[in-house]
Each structure stands twice: as C-alpha cells, then as structure tokens.
Amino acid sequence: MTSPEDPLQRTATDLRFAAFRLARRLRSVRAVDAMSDAQLAVLAALRMHGRHSITALAERERVTAPSMSTMLTGLEEQGYVVRIPDPDDRRRVHVEITEVGADVVAETIRRRDELMAAKISAAELTPHELEVLREASALMRRVAEL
Amino acid sequence: MTSPEDPLQRTATDLRFAAFRLARRLRSVRAVDAMSDAQLAVLAALRMHGRHSITALAERERVTAPSMSTMLTGLEEQGYVVRIPDPDDRRRVHVEITEVGADVVAETIRRRDELMAAKISAAELTPHELEVLREASALMRRVAEL
DNA sequence: TATTGTTATACTCTATAACTATA
DNA sequence: TATAGTTATAGAGTATAACAATA
Numbered sequence: 001m002t003s004p005e006d007p008l009q010r011t012a013t014d015l016r017f018a019a020f021r022l023a024r025r026l027r028s029v030r031a032v033d034a035m036s037d038a039q040l041a042v043l044a045a046l047r048m049h050g051r052h053s054i055t056a057l058a059e060r061e062r063v064t065a066p067s068m069s070t071m072l073t074g075l076e077e078q079g080y081v082v083r084i085p086d087p088d089d090r091r092r093v094h095v096e097i098t099e100v101g102a103d104v105v106a107e108t109i110r111r112r113d114e115l116m117a118a119k120i121s122a123a124e125l126t127p128h129e130l131e132v133l134r135e136a137s138a139l140m141r142r143v144a145e146l
Numbered sequence: 147m148t149s150p151e152d153p154l155q156r157t158a159t160d161l162r163f164a165a166f167r168l169a170r171r172l173r174s175v176r177a178v179d180a181m182s183d184a185q186l187a188v189l190a191a192l193r194m195h196g197r198h199s200i201t202a203l204a205e206r207e208r209v210t211a212p213s214m215s216t217m218l219t220g221l222e223e224q225g226y227v228v229r230i231p232d233p234d235d236r237r238r239v240h241v242e243i244t245e246v247g248a249d250v251v252a253e254t255i256r257r258r259d260e261l262m263a264a265k266i267s268a269a270e271l272t273p274h275e276l277e278v279l280r281e282a283s284a285l286m287r288r289v290a291e292l
Numbered sequence: 293t294a295t296t297g298t299t300a301t302a303c304t305c306t307a308t309a310a311c312t313a314t315a
Numbered sequence: 316t317a318t319a320g321t322t323a324t325a326g327a328g329t330a331t332a333a334c335a336a337t338a
Contacts, residue, residue: 011276012263014283016172016255021290023169026162028208036329038305054320062174067306069321074304091314091319109162117158119292129285130157136282137160139275144167146265182306184328200297213329215298220327237296237337 019140029115031107039075040108042068046081046097047105053092080104165286175261177253184209184217186254189226192243193251197230199238226250 027037038061045060046052052060058068072095075081080101086092097105125133173183184207191206192198198206204214218241221227226247232238243251266279 007276007280008266009259009263011280011283012266013259015168015266015279016258016262018283018286018290019165019168019172022161022165022286025290026165036304055318063305064307065320066308066322071305073321086319089315089319093320112162113155113159116162116289117155119289120154120158120161122292123285123289125285129281130153132278132281133161133285134153134157135275135278136286137157137164139269139271139279140164140168140282143262143265143269144164144171146268182327201295209328210330211297212299212331217328219298235296235338239297 015140026112026116029108029112031104031111035104035108038063038071039080040105042071042075043080043097043101043105046095047102051084051094051096053086053094057095075101161286172258172262175254175258177250177257181250181254185221185226186251188214188217188221189243189247189251192227192241193248197240197242199232199240203241221247 030040041061042057045057049060054068054072055065057072058065061068063071072081072083076083080098082096082098084094084096086094120130120133176186187207188203191203195206200214200218201211203218204211207214209217218227218229222229226244228242228244230240230242232240266276271279
C-alpha cells in the first residue's frame with residue numbers, strides 16, 4: 001500500500017488530475033461540429049492503424065460489435081469510411097478511412113495542437129519548463145502503455 | 147505561425163497526444179459500472195465546487211439546460227443528487243450532491259489514483275523522472291487553465 | 293419582458309438478444 | 316458448430332422547440 005504522503009502516490013494524483021483537465025479542454029476542439037468523440041476516435045484509430053475488421057475495431061474501441069456496426073453505418077453515410085468485403089472470407093468486412101475522413105482527423109489534430117501551442121505560449125514557460133513538459137510527455141506515453 | 151520543427155509546437159503535439167492517451171486509459175476505471183462519464187463529471191463538479199443552479203451546472207459542463215435537467219433527474223432517482231428549491235427566487239433550484247454521490251466520486255478517484263500509481267510503479271522511473279512528472283503536472287494544470 | 297427550469301420530440305451511442313451468411 | 320456481421324429493440328445523453336412559473 002501507498003500512503004497519501006508517498007511521493008509516488010502524490011505524483012499519481014497530480015498527474016491524473018492534470019491529464020484529465022488538459023484532455024477535457026482539448027476534446028472540445030473539433031474540425032466538424034457535428035462529429036462526436038466516439039466517431040472521431042474511430043476515425044483516428046483507422047487513420048493511425050489502417051484498415052480493421054468490424055470485430056477488431058470494436059475491440060480496439062472497447063464497444064460491442066453491434067455498436068460499432070451502427071456507428072460505422074453513420075460514418076459511411078457521411079463518406080468518412082468505406083466497407084470493403086473480404087474476397088477470401090465472405091463473412092468479413094474491412095473498414096477503411098476515406099480521404100475526406102482522414103482530412104477531418106488531420107484538421108482536428110491541427111486545431112488541437114494549435115490551441116495547445118497557444119496555451120503553452122501564453123504560459124510563457126522557461127526553456128527548462130518547456131523541456132520538462134517534453135520529457136514528461138514521453139514518460140506519460142510510456143506509463144499509459146503499461 | 148509555428149513550424150513543425152519549432153520546439154514549442156513539438157512539445158504541444160507530444161503533450162496533446164500523451165494527455166489524451168493517459169486520460170483515456172484512466173477514464174475506463176469506475177467505482178460504479180453503470181455510471182457514465184457524463185454523470186461522473188456532474189458529480190465531480192458538484193463535489194468540487196458545491197451547489198449549483200441548473201443553468202450554472204449546464205454552463206460548467208457545456209451542455210444545454212434541458213440536457214442537464216434530464217440528466218439530473220436520473221442522478222436524483224439514483225440518490226446521488228438532490229434538488230433544493232430556492233426560497234428567495236422560486237424559479238430557481240439548487241442542486242447538491244448527496245453523501246452517497248460524493249462517496250461514488252471519491253471511490254472512483256481512489257481507484258484511478260491506484261491504477262495511476264501502479265503504472266508509475268511498474269514503469270520503474272528514476273527519482274529524476276518522477277520529479278519531471280510532478281513538475282509537469284503543475285505546468286499542465288497551469289496551461290489548461292489559460 | 294426576461295429568466296429559470298421542464299416537457300416533448302428526435303438523433304446518436306450504447307447494450308443485449310436474435311438473426312443471416314459463411315467457414 | 317463456430318465466427319463475422321447485421322437487425323431489432325431499449326435506455327441514456329445530447330439537442331432544439333415549445334411551454335409554465337416567477338421575477
């Protein structure tokens with residue numbers, strides 16, 4: 001067990017709070033107003049990791065296959081993804097992001113990075129503080145993957 | 147404008163990505179399975195900032211008043227909040243978190259901190275790296291508030 | 293008239309259960 | 316039989332429009 005005074009536990013609490021705050025603030029920035037977080041997360045996964053079967057995509061996003069299926073129908077109707085039948089296994093479907101879909105993700109990321117950069121700039125950090133944030137980013141990714 | 151090689155812009159991108167990753171991973175931890183992120187956010191706001199009018203709470207959570215009203219009805223039925231009529235202005239209602247509601251928030255935070263601490267521990271960080279995360283947490287909060 | 297909150301209605305995201313098609 | 320995906324149905328959270336009560 002860890003006590004509240006344990007530096008590790010204190011760091012955990014601080015980091016949990018800070019990451020939530022920052023993520024929440026950034027999440028409100030979108031390229032397309034009508035796009036939900038759930039839809040954006042699916043597009044981002046497809047853009048980063050390439051085509052997925054419905055089942056694989058559902059597992060990655062931690063939703064059920066029927067939920068993913070209906071969400072994909074919506075994304076497909078809006079032209080952000082395409083369903084591609086698998087020629088070797090006719091039960092399967094590959095889902096791929098379209099150019100338009102990828103553009104929406106790229107533009108959203110661009111706007112979020114822009115906001116993030118504006119905030120960091122406004123904070124007038126010292127070179128040391130900037131370096132701390134850089135190092136911490138890498139550590140946070142490492143910690144999150146465990 | 148900033149270029150992609152700009153250290154500030156690079157830090158912004160790294161930090162945006164890391165904060166999202168970490169927050170997403172933590173968000174999946176709950177004290178009560180049936181509780182949604184939206185409900186938890188409302189309870190956390192009430193616990194941290196005290197009683198709110200419906201309008202004020204809707205603004206804080208960036209949803210419309212009707213959305214907040216229906217969500218509160220659900221939370222009230224589950225015993226997590228109470229509506230208290232304002233004696234001086236009979237249009238207004240104050241929303242307050244109950245002890246049960248506060249316990250749910252506290253337990254959720256406890257579990258998330260526990261997970262966070264376990265991950266940091268598993269990462270076997272050096273004292274320097276731990277200190278970097280601590281400093282960065284404070285900087286991130288400062289940046290997020292701007 | 294303006295403000296505070298609710299009700300009516302509709303759409304999306306989520307789930308579970310039941311189904312179809314294919315392996 | 317098992318697997319991949321869809322359809323049917325229901326509940327929660329979101330919105331806008333229309334409304335009631337009060338200031």
